[in-house]
Amino acid sequence: MKRVIAIYPGTFDPPTNGHLDLILRGAKIFDELVVAILRNSEKSPLFTVDERLEMLRECTSQWENVRVESFDGLLVDYARERGASAVLRGIRAVSDYEYELQMAWMNRKLDSTLETVFMMPAGAYSYLSSKLVREIASLGGALTGLVPAHIDAQLRARLGVAPMAPK
Ligand code: PNS
DSSP states (O other), X not given: OOOOEEEEEEOOSSOXXXXXXXXXXXXXXXXXXXXXXXXXXXXXXXXXXXXXXXXXXXXHTTOTTEEEEEEOSOHHHHHHHTTOOEEEEEOXXXXXXXXXXXXXXXXXXXXXXXXXXXXXXXXXXXXXXXXXXXXXXXXXXXXXTTSOHHHHHXXXXXXXXXXXXXX
16 A cells, blocks of 8 residues: 655754644654754754754654654655655745745656645644744743743753743
8 A cells, every 4th residue: 555655844943833733733644754854954053953853853752653854955855765755844824825835836846746735733833933932032031832841941051041931
């Protein structure tokens, strides 16, 4: 029987509850889901690839059909190597759509056999992003319900700020 493997690529700096929500949704519809951290991103990440690998592995260890890896180069090449037929991406709001559509079209141009599947995270995460999480943490704000507790602690430690209790 054909097993459908999907790649969920991203920067995950750091992973948020929105990412985890999408991973859970993806794990329910695909036989195998590979969460893939881009290695040579143009962004300057707060956490190393190894730190993000460990964070994501800790958060997803309970889901048997999910594994976490890192990749370099073109996503379509990595997907082919892994035998994946789909790329999973999350769309939170209309504002994500243009960027996501452009990537999906370009990936289709590079490999017409690879399908991009968009899923929505829970509405409670529609305003959540790694960038805002980093900003809130750096300014001492509370991240309750936005990232797992161990990632919250790692963020505070990396940024050297004490956690603030939610109001
Ligand atoms: O979480 P992000 O930063 O939005 O993820 C972007 C990512 C990693 C999905 C994208 O930059 C990517 O796929 N990079 C790999 C290089 C590549 O294939 N580029 C052409 C894609 S159109």
